[in-house]
Amino acid sequence: MNLYEFQGKQLYQTMGIPIPKGQLIWQKEDAKRLEKACALKAQVLTGGRGKAGGIKLWDGKSDIMALVNHIMDLNIHGEAVNLLLAEEAIHIKDEYYVAITYKGSDAQPILVLSPEGGVDIEAVAEHTPEKICTLPIDPVTGIKAYQLKYAAEFLGYDKEEELSQLILNLYRVYKTYDATLAEINPLAVTEKGLLALDAKVVLDDHAEFRQEALFNQLRDEAGKITGTRESGHKDTITYVELDGNVGLISDGAGTGMLTLDLIKDAGAQAANFCELGGITNAQVMYDALKKVMANPNVKSVLIVLIGGFNRMDEMADGIIRYQEEYGFHVPLSIRMCGTLEEVGKEKMQAVNIPTYDQLPEAVIHAVKNIQEVTP
Amino acid sequence: MTILINKDTKVLVQGITGRSGRLQTENMLAYGTQVVAGVTPGKGGTSVQGVPVYNYVKEAVASHDINAAISFVPPPFAKDACFEIIDHKIPLLVLTTEGIPENDVLEIIQYGRLKGTRVLGPGTAGLISPGEAKIGAHPGRMYTKGEVGIVSKSGALSYEVGKNLTEAGIGQTTVVGVGGGPIWGFTQKDAVELFQQDDETKIIVLLGEIGGSMEDEAAAYIKAHVTKPVIAMIVGRAAPEGKSLGHAGAIIEGSKGTAESKAALLTAAGAKMATTPQEIIALIKELRM
Known part of the structure; x- marks a missing residue:
């Protein structure tokens, strides 16, 4: 099951991964409550949201309704925009890419890192493969301390302890909720430390039998957004x-x-x-x-x-x-x-x-x- | 020789009293496979087709010499069941179950690596060494002993090609289904490596499908290490982009994972490409001339 950004962020938050303060805008009028400068982000499942105009920065002064109308009237690769996430404006010093997923033919979970965050990671992989580092995770022992040390060095982040904790917490998200992908792109470096600016989480449908409450909650939310509630997978066809x-x-x-x-x-x-x-x-x-x-x-x-x-x-x-x-x-x-x-x-x-x-x-x-x- | 299993392989069936376990035990015994013990918790002391059933793997290995296991345990219980097999140092585990949570699959395979159990699957049809033994669902009559080694992602496709080859009088050393993915304990590359080392295997047939990178990795291995002729077929030429076709991994994304891209790598590695089972037969006949 693919999760919306705000759903992924909720899961990150339960494991102590810092996320920006934000609120959901279900109706256009709700945006009138916003007072301070913020980022308005379309909640859709398709990729390429930024390029399609689904993310706009509001300066706190100009006409917010013009921005809200613009985003909510978009159709992003066939997907209507029915929900916005308004997040506090963040001063960003640097952007990294951090993700945990797995490689099937190696049968191994992997930690993927890049100092080039905030852009399409596939493009980074194609043009500058040396800027991506893939570390295998042994699911029996978990991520090892030397790997975390290496990760901090590869990203060039000097607060090793903080980054290590964040990566370990992301791995806890991956394991606890039966994710097949837990991605942070970008992971922002700010004055106050690291912050997950985006969240892309995919949960394993085969694990529904032990994640029933979570799956139901996520489906209810998705149903509220799209207007149709998907039922659980019933057959193998x-x-x-x-x-x-x-x-x-x-x-x-x-x-x-x-x-x-x-x-x-x-x-x-x-x-x-x-x-x-x-x-x-x-x-x-x-x-x-x-x-x-x-x-x-x-x-x-x-x-x-x-x-x-x-x-x-x-x-x-x-x-x-x-x-x-x-x-x-x-x-x-x-x-x-x-x-x-x-x-x-x-x-x-x-x-x-x-x-x-x-x-x-x-x-x-x-x-x-x-x-x-x-x- | 064959690869992985032969007439001396002694098999434990985990989940032997279930519907699938029972039927497949009957078929394996009928084929001549030495199924020596079964395990189902709570059913110890009973028997299936004359095969004694135990509550725990520990009890089965205490009374029998066992060097392979096949598991039919359903997804919620599969991880623990596989750990039990691995803890008792059974060197080959054929994991037929589909729909096991991916985190569990990754743990099972890694634990097996650490403890010395090779995991075939999950979601595999199993394997057959014609005339000697089969572990899994390969219908015995579709195969005959010979010198072609076959590895396939899809079980059904390995039946299809086996049947065609057998009807054309072409026998096989071993036919292995590695499973539809998206995670594999034993890959096409692993099978190709064993076929290359096996004296009796003269020709290697690789059956792949669109999506993922496993065929690409097999191609790299073939290019670097394989001296035997390889014939490959990639199904899904007519598949649309961006749709997952039955196997979780069978999806074309952009230019990656297409039948063309895989065929190009395999051809560059020296493999001959076929587009239908009939073409595979024609290529084998050509090689034999």
Whole structure:
């Protein structure tokens, strides 16, 4: 789950990371209460907010409503601005980048540092890689003292103790709330010390079972901003709508992507990518069919199954249940093999649904079927 | 030889009494894998398919010689269950569970490194050394013994390619699924390294997908260390940008992680690229001529 800046900052504050004083502006009129110079920041999830004009400084004198109207009328990469964070104006001496995340192929959490904060870190990585330092974190021992000493030296910050505590606190945020990213960009150096001027936090959806209260609170807040409250993730299905006409369901991401490629090679396009995920039973197949068939562009359905953990008898049950309840108004091509395939195929045969053994054959039929439906 | 497992591998099944554990134990035994013990807390003293079940790993290793484990324990309990395997010095852990919190996965893998347990997964279909043993879900009939080593991110894709190769009369030494990510205890590079060292493996097939940098790292290793022919296929050529396709890591962001960028690095490393399983077969036949 991606968090808004103010939500990330609330989490930082619970672990003692200093943040600027601020208040939320839910309604434009609320801005009239502001008295002192401040930064007005659009609360959106998309990146590139600053460049899009979503952050404005108010000098404490000029017409604040003009600024507020300007920001709240913006559409930042497709996202409306419904909430502002007004923060005290800060005199900044220097800006750093500090983040904790992980590198998947090394299976290791990492601490990422740069003395070049306040800018797009990807650009720093591309143009001046020597200005970025990545330190591996051993999750068993935690961040070590020599690494913290090195961090202070690399950033060129002379108050080592203060920086160390801040990094350790950021790691506590990362661990305590099951974050996959806890970023401070920029981390400002001020007269009074370090201050987290921005917060980008991503929480691990797989940890919801032990972070239920936090997830609910964050969803309630997000719902208040966007006007629609997202429900929790209930199934393991991945469904992504695409531009073509072949409705696709696969029981593996790899074979799903291969099938997308094969459909394209055959001169057509998939209407969607739909993969069943980690939990596969009759209900999941039935649910997947409902999702795919709800797209009016679907002219032909292709189901690609090659079960390992996934059982073909259950897949057949899901398809048959869908057929009994809704019927298929477009032609169906099914490739079925793997665990308990004999049972699955027998069930399909009993209801007169043919199955294919080879993937290319099933793809060709599915593509041909569109052409028959749309002359 | 094969890599990681062979006919002498003795396997412990953690979570053996659950639905998946039970079915996969039956399939592994039917394939000839030596499944010697199972563990499910509270079910000690019972048996599954004739395999004795214990409450604790400690009890299982006291009564049996065990050198690999497969875990079916659900996410909330997976970390502790894996720690138990690792504490008892079982050198290979096949972690099939998907949806384990990422912080837990990172701890499991690191603890395994420190204690000497290699973790395959999480979210892996497992591996098979055809004709010898399988640990995980690879359907036995789709494979036959031979000299091609296959490593795949996706389990299903490794079934797909295995099935096609087997039907074309091309056998395999070992077929490994490393999992869909976004975190891997055992990478494509690790598998390529073992295949390079393995005498029986003559050709290495690498099956990758869009997103992430794992294929790029395998390419760097191939370029520097691999003398055997490598055939690679990256799926997701037709995938749109910015959408995650089933595997958490399978997402194209800008010019990074595209099928083209990965293919370019692999080609530069000396690998031959295929775009379909049929092309993989054609390339293998060409190499054999």
